[in-house]
Every structure is written in structure tokens, then in C-alpha cells.
Amino acid sequence: MIHPIPAFHDNYIWILINNNSAEAWVVDPGDAKPVLSYLTEHNLKLTGILLTHHHHDHTGGVLPLRQQYDCIVIGPAHLQKLVTHPVEDKDVIRVFDAQLEVIATPGHTLDHLCYFTNNWQGNKVLFSGDTLFRGGCGRLFEGTAEQMHSSLQKLAKLPHDTLIYCTHEYTLANYEFALALEPSNALLQKNNKKVTELRQKDQPSLPTKLQLEQDTNPFLRFEQDEIHANACAHLQQPLAKLSSEKFALIRKAKDIF
Ligand code: ZN
Numbered sequence: 001m002i003h004p005i006p007a008f009h010d011n012y013i014w015i016l017i018n019n020n021s022a023e024a025w026v027v028d029p030g031d032a033k034p035v036l037s038y039l040t041e042h043n044l045k046l047t048g049i050l051l052t053h054h055h056h057d058h059t060g061g062v063l064p065l066r067q068q069y070d071c072i073v074i075g076p077a078h079l080q081k082l083v084t085h086p087v088e089d090k091d092v093i094r095v096f097d098a099q100l101e102v103i104a105t106p107g108h109t110l111d112h113l114c115y116f117t118n119n120w121q122g123n124k125v126l127f128s129g130d131t132l133f134r135g136g137c138g139r140l141f142e143g144t145a146e147q148m149h150s151s152l153q154k155l156a157k158l159p160h161d162t163l164i165y166c167t168h169e170y171t172l173a174n175y176e177f178a179l180a181l182e183p184s185n186a187l188l189q190k191n192n193k194k195v196t197e198l199r200q201k202d203q204p205s206l207p208t209k210l211q212l213e214q215d216t217n218p219f220l221r222f223e224q225d226e227i228h229a230n231a232c233a234h235l236q237q238p239l240a241k242l243s244s245e246k247f248a249l250i251r252k253a254k255d256i257f
């Protein structure tokens with residue numbers, strides 16, 4: 001079971017639970033408090049932490065959690081003060097019975113890692129941190145548009161039925177931008193309506209599925225003529241030729257949207 005623990009304004013800390021052993025892992029615990037309450041309430045022991053990147057809203061809870069639980073911390077190697085098991089691209093780690101592959105996805109930050117497994121209780125699962133969101137992608141704080149472009153292309157090659165667990169509830173804002181670039185996309189309109197209803201009931205819009213992202217996310221659809229033309233019009237820039245330039249235009253248009 002994978003469950004969202006809401007944190008701060010719009011973060012989710014995903015908790016992975018092994019019911020047989022009453023053990024849990026968390027992904028990107030920016031805040032220890034809601035995690036500790038969840039663990040106590042459900043009688044779980046924290047045995048591991050996965051980190052996608054160094055930002056404080058993803059790592060702030062690590063030290064307080066480790067004061068309470070003797071758990072391991074897997075993440076980018078440069079976070080020596082937090083990480084007990086440094087990993088890099090293509091490493092394979094084990095969480096309970098599942099094997100997770102580490103995928104380096106620089107762009108949002110240079111250290112950003114995603115974690116993929118093709119068998120989490122029968123599902124394909126990706127923890128995408130702040131790289132791939134439902135309807136969007138992370139801002140470029142450290143990397144270049146080119147790096148983010150190739151990182152997202154890596155993720156786009158994963159199986160289409162992969163469930164994507166990202167760290168932020170940004171979906172409605174992302175859909176507003178996506179619809180501005182691709183107003184004719186019926187599936188996008190339908191999902192915007194669906195998520196609006198979910199959010200009114202305070203329910204998460206996540207996880208998403210890779211296939212849905214392929215069909216609605218402008219950061220995977222920048223080659224579509226309508227999207228490209230609208231992004232250029234928005235930025236008052238001429239049409240681009242290269243794929244990575246087209247991607248960069250979408251990122252730029254979102255930054256000023
Ligand atoms: Zn971040």
C-alpha cells in the first residue's frame with residue numbers, strides 16, 4: 001500500500017507500508033511531524049527513507065525521524081549529513097520485496113533522482129519527486145532546459161501503465177496552463193473537470209499514470225503543433241526546430257504564465 005501524507009501547503013509525503021511486518025518507508029519527508037503522527041496512529045515502524053533531491057521541503061524531516069527510528073536513508077551521494085546509502089543512476093535498491101531502479105533526472109536540481117519499480121504489489125510505480133508532475137514538470141532551479149528535456153525523455157520511455165507519485169499537488173495550476181496551450185484536447189478538459197471535483201472534496205489528484213501524461217502533459221507533448229505554436233505566440237517568439245528548443249519554450253512559457 002502507498003498512501004499520501006499531506007505536508008506543508010501542497011506536498012505529499014508518500015508512505016509505503018508492509019502490512020505483514022508493520023514496517024514503513026517514506027519518500028521525501030519534508031516534515032517529520034505528520035509522518036510521526038501517521039506512524040504512531042497506525043502502529044508502524046519506520047525502516048527506510050527515499051530522497052529525490054536536496055530541497056528542504058523534501059528532506060527537512062530526515063534528522064528528526066532518525067532520532068526516533070533507526071532507519072536507513074537512500075538518496076543523492078552529496079547529502080552526506082542525511083543519506084546513509086548514497087545511490088546514483090542505474091543503481092538498484094530494495095524496498096521490502098520490490099526492486100527499485102534509480103534514475104538520475106537532473107533539471108529541477110542537479111542531484112535529482114527518481115525511483116522506478118515494475119513490481120510494487122503488481123503495479124509499476126515511479127516516485128518522480130519534483131521532476132514529472134501531473135500535467136507539468138519541475139521548475140529549473142539548477143539544471144538547464146536541455147537536461148530536464150532529456151530527463152523527462154527517460155521517464156517517458158517507462159511502461160505506459162506506470163503509476164506516478166510526485167511530491168506536489170500542482171495539478172489544477174498545471175492544467176490551467178496546459179489548456180491554454182492545447183484548448184482542443186478533450187482528454188485534458190475531462191481530467192481538468194475530474195481533478196477540480198477531487199480537489200473540491202480535498203482529495204489528492206495523485207497518483208497519475210504515464211499514459212495520461214503522454215496524452216495531456218505539455219512537457220511531454222511539446223512537439224504537437226498546436227502546443228508549440230501557442231507557446232511561441234505566448235512568448236512572442238518564432239517557431240523552433242529542435243526538440244529540446246521546443247521543450248525549453250514550454251518551460252519558459254510556464255514560468256511567466
Ligand atoms: Zn524541489
Ligand code: FE
Nearest residue numbers: 055057130167
Ligand atoms: Fe518540492
